[in-house]
Amino acid sequence: MTTIGELGEDAILALFVPRLPESDATLLGPGDDAAVLSIDGDLVVSSDVLIEGRHFRTDWSTAADIGWRAAMQNLVDIDAMGAVPTALQVTLAAPSDTEVDWVLGFADGLREACEPHGVGVVGGDLSGASEIAISVTVLGETHGLEVVTRGAAAPGDVVAVSGPLGAAVAGFALLTAGVGLDLDAVDLFRRPRPVIGAGLEAALRGATAMMDVSDGLLRDASRIARASDVGIEIESAAVPVHPAAQEAADALGVDPLPWALTGGEDHCLLATFPSGTLLPDGWTVVGDVVDGYQGIRVDGAVPEALGWDHFGA
Known part of the structure; x- marks a missing residue:
């Protein structure tokens, strides 16, 4: 099996990016220095990290499972504010001997989680590391509604x-x-x-x-x-x-x-x-x-x- 070290960054991205979900809010997606989105209302932002051996195990979960989890636990953070998730930025760091098929399976999991909700992956980064580490930033929009925080529960609720x-x-x-x-x-x-x-x-x-x-x-x-x-x-x-x-x-x-x-x-x-x-x-x-x-x-x-x-x- 081909590894990401053998293939190289540009070739990996050429395979990885077309598998990612797209969003109608995307004006400019992966491939430039930054993405450009159109939003309605206020911007809502959250982020999360998953570390191999602490948050997931590759012998328990497929690459697609891990991609699904990485997306879903971030989408729900935006939902928990009463907002609508729009896009993800995903950073993947992995050892050079990681199989290319694993990386593509990870992209498939992101797509499977995001597409039903109209959420796109609009960019991120790819890096070498001693273990697999995933960082996700999720963006959402309020459509003019007030966000719901943790701080306004009242006696009698x-x-x-x-x-x-x-x-x-x-x-x-x-x-x-x-x-x-x-x-x-x-x-x-x-x-x-x-x-x-x-x-x-x-x-x-x-x-x-x-x-x-x-x-x-x-x-x-x-x-x-x-x-x-x-x-x-x-x-x-x-x-x-x-x-x-x-x-x-x-x-x-x-x-x-x-x-x-x-x-x-x-x-x-x-x-x-x-x-x-x-x-x-x-x-x-x-x-x-x-x-x-x-x-x-x-x-x-x-x-x-x-x-x-x-x-x-």
């Missing part, structure tokens, strides 16, 4: 999630144990499937605060609580457990609820709404915003674990 939780970490548990590799949770770990557009609909319904559940429901709810200077009460019995997480839990003989509470990377949305709001389809109320303290409680008690910490032990 309800707390809701946009979908069932726990599937991604359940897939990770199956892969780690080396069992149940044909179960749905494994596929949902490799390719999370948030509903892009759920955030925009939530914003239109009056969401007061919102974010992507990437590090676990409890940790991310605590971030909204801190940003809004409020308390958040979660009722564990109300938290929707993904059927794939339940299936994986049955295979491993464990309780799936901790996965739904503290497992990340499902990339559903967490939001607060004024009490009495008719929530969008698919959303489930899991708690309330309260005053009197700042932080998170589960069934009235301070939880022992919150979720993923990027710098934790």
Whole structure:
């Protein structure tokens, strides 16, 4: 198999760029010093990084799976602001002995994730490295709407999630144990499937605060609580457990609820709404915003674990 070191940068880009998705907002795409986009409203920007061995493993996921994940976890960050994702800038650093087919598969995964949402990959960079590292910057537009931040939840609001939780970490548990590799949770770990557009609909319904559940429901709810200077009460019995997480839990003989509470990377949305709001389809109320303290409680008690910490032990 041909490697990227053997082929060279210009030849790789000649194969890579035509496989990338395009956006109607693109006035000038890959190939120049910078891209040019046409936007409607304010510009919304986020970025993320994935490092081989820490955020993904090439023996667990295909190159297309990794491209999908890299795109999807960034698209949902724009959605979590109540905005519309428009374009990605993607930087790929890889060892010179990486196969060209891997790089092209990565591009295919980006396209598969982005095309259904009209999002283009408009540029980026390609570099050598000792391990595969991926950096993505995502751009979005507000279409004249106000963005929804983490900082405006108010006592009396309800707390809701946009979908069932726990599937991604359940897939990770199956892969780690080396069992149940044909179960749905494994596929949902490799390719999370948030509903892009759920955030925009939530914003239109009056969401007061919102974010992507990437590090676990409890940790991310605590971030909204801190940003809004409020308390958040979660009722564990109300938290929707993904059927794939339940299936994986049955295979491993464990309780799936901790996965739904503290497992990340499902990339559903967490939001607060004024009490009495008719929530969008698919959303489930899991708690309330309260005053009197700042932080998170589960069934009235301070939880022992919150979720993923990027710098934790």
